[in-house]
Amino acid sequence: MKLNNTVLALAISTLILTACADTEDKDASLLDGSQAGVNDASTSGLNNGSGINGSEMGGSGMYGSGSGGAGNLGPEFSDPSNPLSKRTIYFMLDSSQVQQDFVPVIAAHAQYLLANPSQHITLEGHGDERGSREYNIALGEQRAKSVASMMKIQGVSESQIGIVSYGEEKPAAFGNDEAAWELNRRVEIDY
Amino acid sequence: MNFFKRVLFLGLISLFIVPSHAELTISVTEGMESALPVAVVPFASTGASVDVSAVVNADLERSGYFNMLAEQAMTSRPSSAQEVNFKEWQALAQNYLVVGRVTNTGGQYDVQFQLLDVYKGGQLLGYKMASSQADLRRTAHHISDLIFEKLTGKKGAFSGRIAYITSSGAANHQLQVADADGFNPQTIASSAEPLMSPSWSPDGKRIAYVSFERKSAAIYIQTLATGQRERVAEFPGINGAPSWSPDGSRLALTLSKDGSPDIYVLTLASRSLLKLTKNFAIDTEPAWSPDGGSIIFTSDRGGKPQLYIASSQGGSEKRLTFTGDYNARGSFSPDGRNIAMVHGNGGSYRIAIMDMASRAINVLTSGPSDESPSFAPNGSMILYASKKGGTGFLSAVSIDGKMQQKLVFNSGEVREPAWSP
Numbered sequence: 016m017k018l019n020n021t022v023l024a025l026a027i028s029t030l031i032l033t034a035c036a037d038t039e040d041k042d043a044s045l046l047d048g049s050q051a052g053v054n055d056a057s058t059s060g061l062n063n064g065s066g067i068n069g070s071e072m073g074g075s076g077m078y079g080s081g082s083g084g085a086g087n088l089g090p091e092f093s094d095p096s097n098p099l100s101k102r103t104i105y106f107m108l109d110s111s112q113v114q115q116d117f118v119p120v121i122a123a124h125a126q127y128l129l130a131n132p133s134q135h136i137t138l139e140g141h142g143d144e145r146g147s148r149e150y151n152i153a154l155g156e157q158r159a160k161s162v163a164s165m166m167k168i169q170g171v172s173e174s175q176i177g178i179v180s181y182g183e184e185k186p187a188a189f190g191n192d193e194a195a196w197e198l199n200r201r202v203e204i205d206y
Numbered sequence: 207m208n209f210f211k212r213v214l215f216l217g218l219i220s221l222f223i224v225p226s227h228a229e230l231t232i233s234v235t236e237g238m239e240s241a242l243p244v245a246v247v248p249f250a251s252t253g254a255s256v257d258v259s260a261v262v263n264a265d266l267e268r269s270g271y272f273n274m275l276a277e278q279a280m281t282s283r284p285s286s287a288q289e290v291n292f293k294e295w296q297a298l299a300q301n302y303l304v305v306g307r308v309t310n311t312g313g314q315y316d317v318q319f320q321l322l323d324v325y326k327g328g329q330l331l332g333y334k335m336a337s338s339q340a341d342l343r344r345t346a347h348h349i350s351d352l353i354f355e356k357l358t359g360k361k362g363a364f365s366g367r368i369a370y371i372t373s374s375g376a377a378n379h380q381l382q383v384a385d386a387d388g389f390n391p392q393t394i395a396s397s398a399e400p401l402m403s404p405s406w407s408p409d410g411k412r413i414a415y416v417s418f419e420r421k422s423a424a425i426y427i428q429t430l431a432t433g434q435r436e437r438v439a440e441f442p443g444i445n446g447a448p449s450w451s452p453d454g455s456r457l458a459l460t461l462s463k464d465g466s467p468d469i470y471v472l473t474l475a476s477r478s479l480l481k482l483t484k485n486f487a488i489d490t491e492p493a494w495s496p497d498g499g500s501i502i503f504t505s506d507r508g509g510k511p512q513l514y515i516a517s518s519q520g521g522s523e524k525r526l527t528f529t530g531d532y533n534a535r536g537s538f539s540p541d542g543r544n545i546a547m548v549h550g551n552g553g554s555y556r557i558a559i560m561d562m563a564s565r566a567i568n569v570l571t572s573g574p575s576d577e578s579p580s581f582a583p584n585g586s587m588i589l590y591a592s593k594k595g596g597t598g599f600l601s602a603v604s605i606d607g608k609m610q611q612k613l614v615f616n617s618g619e620v621r622e623p624a625w626s627p
Contacts, residue, residue, distance in 0.1 A: 056397035056419040060433035109510075144593070145555060147535040147548045147577055148622065149403060149447040149460065150504055150511055152423075153467045153488040156444055179422050180444060184400035185376070191575065191596055 088206055098123035102204040103187075104162055105197060108143070111157035113165060121162055124204055125169040132172065138162050139203040140180035141187070143196035148182055155180035155202075162202045242357060245275035245300045250285035250307035254315055255339055258308050261346035262319075262353070265364045265387060269354060270609035275300055287320050287329055295324045302330070304353060314338060317345050321353050331356050343389060361584040367626040368589060369394075369404040369413055370600065374618035381415055383430065386625070388613055394428060395435075404624045405448045405457075413624075414438070414448035414457060425459060427474075438472065447491045451498055451518070458482070458492035458501055458518075469503050471518060482520050491535045494518065496542040502526065504534040513547060513560075527560065529567050535578065539585045544605065546579035546588050557590045559605055570607040578622045587611075591621040 091097045102124075104117045113121065128134055140155030159178045167173060188198040244266060249259040267274045275298060284290045285307045295303050306319030314336055321331035331352060337345040344365065351362030366386045373379050377398045384391040395401060399418035406413055407427075414427045423445040428435035439445045443462035450457060457472045461479075469482040469492045483489040487507035494501055495518075502515045513526040513536045527533035532550025539546070542562070549558035554573040560566065575593045582589065587602045587609075598621045600613040613620075 056395050056399075056401070056417055058395045058428055058433045058435055059393060060431055145553070145575060146511070146532060146550060147491060147504065149491045150488065150506075150534050152402075152444055152446050153460070153462070153490050156462055156467065157488070178443065179418075181400060181418065182402075184402065184418070189596060191593060 092206075099127060102206075104158075104202045104204070106158050106200040106202070108145075108196075108200065109154070111154060111161045113161050118165075121165050122169065125166040125171050128166065128171045128175050129169065132175065134206065135175050135177065137177040137179060137205040139185075139205055140178070140182075141185060141199055141201050141203070142183050143199040144183045144186065144191070145196065148184070152180050152182035152184075155182045158200075158202050162204070241271060241273040242302065243275065243300050244272045244302045244304065244357075245280065245295060245298070246304040247280060247283055247285070247306075248277060249305075249317075249319070250283075252308065252310045254308045254310065254342060256342035256346065258317060258342060258346040258349070259304070259306065261343055261387070262304065262350050265347060265350035265362075266353065268387065268611060269362075269364075270604065270611065271354070271358055286318075287322055287332075290322060292322075292324055292327045300324050302357065306349075308342075311336075315342060315345075317342075317349070319349055321356060343385065347385065347387070360586055363582040363584045363586065363625070366583055367410075368600075368623050369406065369626070370591075370620055370623045371401050371404065372618045372620045381413070383413075394430065394433065395426075402622065403447055404622060405450050406624055406626050407450050408452055408454045408627050410626045414450060416446050416448065425457070427457075438474070438477075443467075444490075449492050449494060449501075451494050452496055453498055458494060460490040460492065469501065469516070471501075480520060482516055482518070483523065489514075493537045495538050496540060502536040502538070502545060504536070513545070526565070527567070530558075533558075537579060537581060539581050539605070540583060541585055544585075546581060548577050548579065557588060557603065559588070568607065570603045570605070571601070571610075576601075580623050580625045582625050583627055589623040589625050591623060 091099050098120045101120045138159040140159035142151035142155045163176050186199045188195040246263040266272045303322040309316045318334040347364040350364040354362035369383045379401045380393045381395040381401050382391050397419040402416040404415045424440040425445045426435045441463040446460040448459045471480040489505045491504040492501045501518045505514050511534045513533050516523040530551045534548045536545045536547045545560045556573040557571040557576045557579045558569045578591045580589045589602045592601045598619040600623045602611040
C-alpha cells in the first residue's frame with residue numbers, strides 16, 4: 016500500500032481547517048443519487064370513536080429498505096491491509112474532528128474517487144445515544160461534512176459525495192455503555 | 207420528604223378489557239405521601255364492553271394525587287348516593303367516594319356518576335352522559351378529568367393522547383398515537399427507515415414529523431383522521447425538529463441547506479421560509495412560546511449546546527441557560543412560565559425545568575439518559591423518554607418532581623413522546 020505523502024500532509028492540514036469552521040460549503044448537490052430505490056412509508060388514518068371521523072385509509076404495509084448496493088468494487092476493498100477496506104471513521108464524544116488514525120483511510124478513499132470520477136459515495140453521519148436526538152442529527156451531519164471536506168480538498172468533486180445524517184437513529188452497536196457509544200459515533204462511507 | 211413506592215399493573219387489568227390493545231403498562235413509581243384517600247365503587251353495569259369505573263380508578267391512581275381503595279376492602283357496592291351509608295366509608299377512612307352506573311339503552315349507554323364527600327355526606331359532582339359503545343373509554347377519561355379538577359383544582363389530562371415513535375428491530379419504525387393511559391395504540395405511519403420528532407398541531411388534528419423513508423430527511427404533515435399527508439420540507443441536508451406555531455399557521459424547523467443547521471419558520475399557506483438564525487454553529491430544536499412571539503432553540507455557538515431565545519420574527523437572540531454543560535431540546539409550559547429541557551452534567555442527561563422569571567433550574571429526574579420532554583396540556587406533568595437496560599420507555603414526572611410514572615411497552619423501543627394539546 017502506497018500513500019502519497021503530499022496527500023497525507025494536505026489531509027492533515029484539512030483537519031485544522033475543518034476544526035476551525037465548516038462554513039461556506041454550499042451543499043446544493045448533496046441530495047442526488049440517493050433517491051434511487053425510493054422508500055415509501057405507509058400511513059394510516061386514526062381509528063377513533065369520537066370527534067374525529069375515523070375513516071381508515073388502508074396502509075399498504077411496510078416497504079423494505081432498498082439496499083444501497085456495494086456495486087462492483089475491486090478486490091482492494093476487501094483486502095484488510097488496504098485502507099480502502101476500512102469504510103467507517105470513528106469520532107470522539109461531541110466532536111466532529113477527524114482523528115489522526117483515520118486520515119490515511121479518508122485519503123485512500125479520496126484517491127479512489129479521484130481515479131474513478133464516475134463513482135459516487137454517500138457519507139452517513141451518526142452519533143451515540145446521549146443527548147437530544149435532533150442535536151445528534153446536527154452533530155452527525157458535521158461529522159460527515161468533516162470527512163467530505165477532507166476529500167474535497169484532495170480534489171474529489173462535490174458531485175461525487177452525498178451526505179445524510181441519521182444522528183442516533185441507526186446505531187451500529189446496541190448498548191448503553193462507552194463500548195457501544197464509541198462504535199456509534201461514526202461516519203460510514205457508502206459506495 | 208418521604209415518598210412511598212407503589213406499583214399498579216394496569217396492563218394486567220387491561221388484559222380482561224381489550225386484549226388486542228393491551229400493549230402498554232403504566233406504573234406509578236413514586237407518589238405523594240399526602241395522597242387523598244378515594245374509593246371508586248365498581249359501577250353497576252348492564253353489559254358494557256368497557257369497565258368504566260375501572261378506567262376511572264386507574265386514571266386517578268396513575269395521577270399520583272390519590273390513594274385508591276382496593277375493591278376487596280369495600281364492604282358494600284352502592285351505585286347511587288341514596289344507597290350510600292357514609293359511616294361505613296368513614297370507617298374505611300375514605301375522604302371521597304365515587305358511585306355510578308352504566309345502563310344499556312339499546313345501542314347507546316347512559317353513564318351516570320356522583321362524587322361524594324364522605325365526611326360531609328354530600329354530593330360534590332353529579333353527571334349523566336350518553337355514550338356510544340366506542341366512546342366508553344373516552345367517557346370514562348372525561349369523568350376522571352371532572353373528578354380530578356373538582357378535587358385538586360387543576361384541569362385533568364386524562365382525555366388527551368400521546369404520540370411517540372417505536373421500533374421493533376432496525377428496519378421497523380412506527381409513529382403511533384395512543385390514549386393518555388396508553389390504551390388504543392394505533393400506528394399512523396410506518397417505515398423501514400427512521401421516523402422522528404412528532405409535533406402536534408395546536409388543534410390536535412395533525413402531526414408533523416421527520417421521515418428518512420426516501421433515504422434523506424424530509425418533514426411531513428399528516429392528518430390523523432384520514433392518514434393523508436403532505437411533504438412540506440425536503441431540502442438538501444437536515445430537515446428536522448418541526449414545531450407548530452401556537453396559531454397553527456407556521457412550522458419552525460431546522461434546515462442545513464445553506465451549510466450549518468439553522469432555525470427557519472415555514473408559513474404553511476404560502477410555503478414561504480423565514481431564516482431565523484444565521485450562525486455557523488449548530489442551531490436546532492426550535493419551540494414556540496405560547497404567545498407565538500418567541501422561539502427557543504438549542505445552539506452550540508458558545509462551544510457547548512445551550513438554550514437560546516429569539517424573536518419569532520427574527521433577531522434579539524439571547525442565551526438562556528448557563529448552568530450545566532449541556533442544555534437542549536427546550537419546550538415551554540402551556541402557561542409560558544417554565545421551560546422543560548434535557549439537562550446534561552457529567553455525562554448524565556436528566557429532565558430539568560427552568561423558571562423563566564428567576565432563571566433557576568430544577569432537575570426533576572435521575573437520568574442517566576432522559577430526553578424529549580413534553581408538557582401535559584394542563585402543565586402539571588412532563589412526559590419524557592428514558593432508558594434502562596438498553597430498553598427505551600416513557601415516563602412522566604410532575605413539574606415539582608414529586609410524582610413519577612413509568613409507561614412500559616411490552617416490546618420494542620419507545621421514544622420521543624408528544625402529549626396532544
